[in-house]
Amino acid sequence: MEQRRLGDRSVSAIGLGTMSFGGIFGPTDEAASLACLDAAADAGISHFDTADIYGMGVSERIIGKWGLRDIHLATKCGIVNGPPRTVRNDEAYIRQCLEASLRRLGREHVDLYYIHRRQPEVPVEDLAGTMGRLVEEGKIGGYGLSEVAPSTLRRAHTEHPVAAVQNEFSLWTRLPQLGLIRACKELGVAFVAFSPLGRGMFGREPLTRDFRAGIDFRDSNPRFTEPNFSANLAAIAPFRALCAERGWTVPGAALAWVLAQGDHIIPIPGTRSAEHLRDWRVADLDAADIAEIERLLPAGFAHGDRYGDHQMGFVERYC
Incomplete structure (x- = not known):
């Protein structure tokens, strides 16, 4: 698999x-997750991403049980489960x-090690100082920020170099193209694209609207509720037809588009199914293909916001 730079390491271009x-x-269940990890490693994936809040430690425990050491591993902290859900960036909490x-x-x-969300009351310079001390102590190889604005990145990077920024980025979520991806490139910071x-x-x-209420968070996400859900399926249908015509998998074409937006971008699609990994075979896109995809799915095409108001807390907005 193609390699890209993340901090002082080369990792697989897809995590x-x-x-x-x-x-x-x-x-989900532990056996399926362990099989997925095995399949990912067999496919050449070397960068694995988790967080303390994913299942309140479940994801981390599964990776710990898996135990493979020759990987590049990222985890996160900073979101405090509620109610109410909030964030903490103070040094004592981060160390804990x-x-x-x-x-x-x-x-x-x-x-x-990422700060999952930024706490506005804590100056980002103080946060960067905390993370820098953890690097110096050998606890972490580098630190990252998630869902931040370019100005926050620049301030933190001045205090202590940032290894990576992780924000949502895809064909239907283009906000990072309004400055953040460029700022990462200028500073030599990897941009890790989630979702x-x-x-x-x-x-x-195509998805069907059978999300389990109270379990699958898409059930209340604006892009997955009606009438937005049906409108989004219709908008994406021509892209699906193009993929079928060209012999691409839909995930493979979507990942190829993300990768083409910068050689410092590392997408981290998520799955709990080893079977889904086979669909991630990256399509070979040329400039004409990219132009056609962007004609079919222009920036801003999505119906509905990427988060509901209840999900937007502590996500930094800019532009």
Whole structure:
């Protein structure tokens, strides 16, 4: 698999996001998650992404049980489960969370440690200082920020170099193109794109609206509620037809488009199914293909916001 730079390491150009191991998209089980991890490693994926809040430690414990050491591993802290859900970026809390994550992961060190959401009351320079001390102590290889604005990145990077920024980015979520992807490029920071397949909207088959209320968070997400859901299916249908015509998998074409937006971009599609990994075969796109995809799915085509108001807390907005 193609390699891209993340901090001081080269990693697979596509990583694996493991949020679904914690059950946020519906029921899962440990055996299926372990099989998915095995299949990902066999496919050449070397960058694995988790967080303490994914299943309240479930995802980290599964990765710890899996135990493969020769990977680049990222985890996150900062979101405090509610009610009400809030965030903390103070040093004492970050250190507490890191030690708990390391115990679940069965490690003494993690390659990349993200602040999952920024706490506005804590100056980002103080936060960067905390993360820099963890790097110096050998607890983490580097640190990252998630769902931040370009200005936050620049301030943090001045205090202590940032290894990666993780924000949502896909064919139907283009906000990072309004400055953040460029800022990462200028600073030599990897941009890690989560939900590059639109939370399943760019999966092998069109989704049906059978999300389990109270379990699958898409059930209350604006893009997956009616009338937006049907409108989005209709908008994406011509792209699906193009993929069928060209012999691409839908996920493979969507991932190829993300990868083509910059050589410092690393998408981390998520799945709990080893079978789905086969659909991630990256399509070979040329400039004409990219232009046609963007004609069919222009920036801003999606119906509905990517989060509801109840999900937007502590997500930094810009532009």
